Amino acid sequence: MSSAPARLPGHLYRPKYTTKSGERKEASIWWWKFSRIRVSTKCRDRKAAEAWVLQQAAKMGRGEQLVLKPILYEELEKMVRDRWAADGRKGMLQTGSALKHVRRAFAGWRAGFITTDRIAEYALRRRAQGAAVATVNFEIRVLSRMFSVAFEAGRIARKPVIHRLPGANVRQGFLEDGDFERICAGLPEKYQSIARFLKLTGWRENEALALEWRRVNLETREIRLETSKNGLPRMLAFGDYAPLRELLEAQHAGRRAFSPYVFPGRGFGKPIDRTTLQKAWRQTAIAAGLPKALIHDLRRSFVRACERAGVPRSVAMSITGHRSEEVYRRYAIVAPADQHAALVRVGALEPETTLLRFPAAGQRS
Secondary structure (H helix, E strand, O other): OOOOOOOOOOEEEOOEEEOOOOOEEEOOOEEEEEOOEEEEEEEOOHHHHHHHHHHHHHHHHOOOOOEOOOOEHHHHHHHHHHHHHHOOOOHHHHOHHHHHHHHHHHOOOEHHHOOHHHHHHHHHHHHHOOOOHHHHHHHHHHHHHHHHHHHHOOOEOOOOOOOOOOOOOOOOOOOOHHHHHHHHHHOOHHHHHHHHHHHHHOOOHHHHHOOEHHHEEOOOOEEEEOOOOOOOOEEEEOOOOHHHHHHHHHHHHOOOOOOOEOOEOOOOOOEOOHHHHHHHHHHHHHHOOOOOOOOOHHHHHHHHHHHHOOOOHHHHHHHHOOOOHHHHHHHOOOOHHHHHHHHHHHHOOOHHHHOOOOOOOOOOO
């Protein structure tokens, strides 16, 4: 008994077209439509086209990628850069070092050869070089985004499965008010205002440094951003929040006429340089006896303050610009003092109705 013929994935067809005389005709070459792609089999005979399709299906079954035209790593990188630029995303500003290592590993490679096993080899090699788990995961996440953009554009038929490495350490640092004041007092005066702004708002450094006066309305007491890291506009209505209002008013009173920025830098019409700010913070933190304190810890400190104050997460996220609650929760650090304060509040309730009573030693329950 003969076996049933193998079922073809997708379907074969011959495109139809209209001649200059208006006559409808059918092309002689068979094409294959599969998932999001349409590719020519370059075969005029249907049997030969079916054999070609089965051959491609077998390759994909072995983990190889079907590529319409040879596409190199450099094209993948350009495609994701163009996509993020078109979406107004700022993420590529933070991927320079990540792309440097990924590019070094896969430059000149065809996309079809960058498979799951080779990406796993890359991740293990980077770990052997001393890169942190979180760093490696960020690098392969950028690579994964490249394949997603290429897949959406129909340039590849499938994406490699990319697994992140387990065991990434999520930063847990935050600053108590006293520690912040020790660092802030030691900072050069030109950096103290931006540090306090970050503490009072929980904003990202790039957003605060790029803030222009045309986005700030001191009369209505609002700050409006057209876009942010996640590509969405954002508004901060600070109203009677005195610390922030007084800081902005003081900055406006000392405003430089030639600079559009709320926190101007040394260059003509330029903001404070982020690298210079971080260097000054680092040196001051070490001098204050807090060598592990990062300026980004101010963002976690603000989220923690919101949690302790009982601010609804949706409202807190609208202030900080977090788009995902999963990411926001990573910033909501709980300290032992927070747990102690919670237990004290529980203990202040009516013991007859809320607390368990344990018998004294030797006393029968």
